[in-house]
Amino acid sequence: MSTKTKRSFEGVATVVDTDVHLTESQADLMPYLEGPFAELIENAGEKYGGFWGNWYPAAGYFSPMDTGRIEIDSAGDPHELRDWEVEVLGVDRAVLNPTQNLGLGYVHHDELSAALAHAYNEYLLDTYLDDVSEFYGSAVVSPQKPYAAAEEIDDRADESKIVSIMFPTSGLHPPAGHSMYDPIYDAIERSGLPVCMHNGVSGLMASFPLQWRGFSRFMEAHAFVNPAQHMVNVASIITHGVPERFPDLDFVIMEAGLGWIPYYIHRLDEEYSAARHDAPELTQPPSAYFEDQFYFTSQPIEGTGDPNYVRNVIDAFGGQEKLMFSSDYPHFDFDHSDALLDIVRGGFEDGTVENVFSRTADRVFGF
Amino acid sequence: MPEPTGDHHYAADLDELEGTDRLLTEVNGLEVAVFRVEDDLYAVSNYCVHQGGPACEGRVSGILTVDDEGELIYDRNGEIVSCPWHGWEFDIRTGEHLANPRYRLPTFDVLVHDGEIYIEW
Ligand code: FES
Numbered sequence: 001m002s003t004k005t006k007r008s009f010e011g012v013a014t015v016v017d018t019d020v021h022l023t024e025s026q027a028d029l030m031p032y033l034e035g036p037f038a039e040l041i042e043n044a045g046e047k048y049g050g051f052w053g054n055w056y057p058a059a060g061y062f063s064p065m066d067t068g069r070i071e072i073d074s075a076g077d078p079h080e081l082r083d084w085e086v087e088v089l090g091v092d093r094a095v096l097n098p099t100q101n102l103g104l105g106y107v108h109h110d111e112l113s114a115a116l117a118h119a120y121n122e123y124l125l126d127t128y129l130d131d132v133s134e135f136y137g138s139a140v141v142s143p144q145k146p147y148a149a150a151e152e153i154d155d156r157a158d159e160s161k162i163v164s165i166m167f168p169t170s171g172l173h174p175p176a177g178h179s180m181y182d183p184i185y186d187a188i189e190r191s192g193l194p195v196c197m198h199n200g201v202s203g204l205m206a207s208f209p210l211q212w213r214g215f216s217r218f219m220e221a222h223a224f225v226n227p228a229q230h231m232v233n234v235a236s237i238i239t240h241g242v243p244e245r246f247p248d249l250d251f252v253i254m255e256a257g258l259g260w261i262p263y264y265i266h267r268l269d270e271e272y273s274a275a276r277h278d279a280p281e282l283t284q285p286p287s288a289y290f291e292d293q294f295y296f297t298s299q300p301i302e303g304t305g306d307p308n309y310v311r312n313v314i315d316a317f318g319g320q321e322k323l324m325f326s327s328d329y330p331h332f333d334f335d336h337s338d339a340l341l342d343i344v345r346g347g348f349e350d351g352t353v354e355n356v357f358s359r360t361a362d363r364v365f366g367f
Numbered sequence: 368m369p370e371p372t373g374d375h376h377y378a379a380d381l382d383e384l385e386g387t388d389r390l391l392t393e394v395n396g397l398e399v400a401v402f403r404v405e406d407d408l409y410a411v412s413n414y415c416v417h418q419g420g421p422a423c424e425g426r427v428s429g430i431l432t433v434d435d436e437g438e439l440i441y442d443r444n445g446e447i448v449s450c451p452w453h454g455w456e457f458d459i460r461t462g463e464h465l466a467n468p469r470y471r472l473p474t475f476d477v478l479v480h481d482g483e484i485y486i487e488w
Contacts, residue, residue, distance in 0.1 A: 064454045
């Protein structure tokens with residue numbers, strides 16, 4: 001497939017892509033599975049098409065990928081993925097996140113979920129991070145086992161190429177403000193890494209089962225679920241005072257577009273004015289926590305055909321300091337870096353271009 | 368048969384299209400695809416108006432749509448090309464994006480003369 005020449009990132013020292021995905025498979029992860037499960041499943045093989053689909057239940061939609069119209073051929077190979085990022089998107093550093101393991105939060109078997117998190121982190125380091133200098137990664141944890149997750153975080157915190165912790169909020173239950181997750185937030189805060197939150201369409205089934213049953217098409221499910229899932233978790237985190245209890249923790253909210261961000265910050269402030277008694281742990285309005293501790297990744301930018309809309313939205317949530325470029329490659333709705341570059345260049349100062357493509361990520365991920 | 372003029376740029380020999388549904392060429396520094404749909408030729412810019420992907424290198428197909436009774440049907444096979452980056456569907460004859468005609472791949476008139484394909488610009 002031919003590619004286009006990358007646009008010049010003049011004045012941006014180091015371009016960071018804050019969300020790139022592995023496409024890990026059952027075959028990739030099984031060699032890294034440890035503990036009782038490694039022995040337990042030894043002879044299960046690929047019978048009946050493999051067991052992976054049972055472990056991470058799928059919502060079962062017919063997605064754009066299934067039509068064969070989208071041809072992404074550099075997924076799955078670390079060096080091809082690196083070439084795409086560097087040559088096509090003009091990226092110097094990429095933060096790798098999982099695909100299948102974004103769904104760890106709705107794996108039914110709690111101990112297996114924790115074992116899979118560990119296996120994924122080993123695979124990530126071994127196959128991608130140790131080999132490719134441009135790649136950094138998020139270690140995943142299992143929300144079902146907060147103490148095992150805290151141990152996993154403690155183990156990974158000193159790895160120089162682990163720059164964040166992925167808390168799998170997709171299909172998460174109970175929502176992310178629940179005190180059962182405090183050991184996880186505590187360990188992340190201690191590690192000095194940010195906590196990343198990233199949803200996926202199959203989480204619909206776990207978090208919104210009635211909507212899952214009612215939606216028969218991928219389009220309606222996907223349009224709804226990514227921001228809706230964040231709205232659930234962010235409302236819960238704020239109402240239950242997580243940022244107040246963990247004031248040194250940075251939250252990175254990923255992949256839900258932009259317009260909902262200023263809307264939701266204002267909405268939570270209004271709610272708090274009337275129902276402060278529901279959030280007695282808070283010592284300031286919700287917007288102040290967003291100001292201090294929350295960051296957002298850019299993809300999928302809605303409305304690129306209307307750059308002024310996008311610029312107004314960025315401005316409305318202080319994106320000059322809060323927004324970080326993400327491509328989401330190789331997922332079907334990835335954004336080319338040029339799409340955001342044109343928008344930001346066309347309406348903000350050079351310092352904002354640097355912030356969005358480099359400086360904010362440098363600070364948050366601590367490269 | 369009209370003769371090529373100064374506005375016509377040589378793209379390829381006609382027999383290069385033998386046994387294939389398209390060929391890619393470069394005219395004036397622009398990548399252009401020449402498609403054969405039934406017996407006619409269409410020239411379409413290969414630069415995707417969404418985010419710059421190679422729009423004409425993706426799958427040539429039909430579309431899923433509904434008939435007069437509202438039944439799902441697969442129609443217009445061979446008339447649609449999809450950009451391989453995000454799957455946006457374009458009408459090969461007009462360059463229009465099916466989901467929103469506000470987006471359109473530029474198209475060019477094609478002239479065949481003496482076994483050679485020319486693109487008018
Ligand atoms: S670049 Fe062609 S569909 Fe996005």
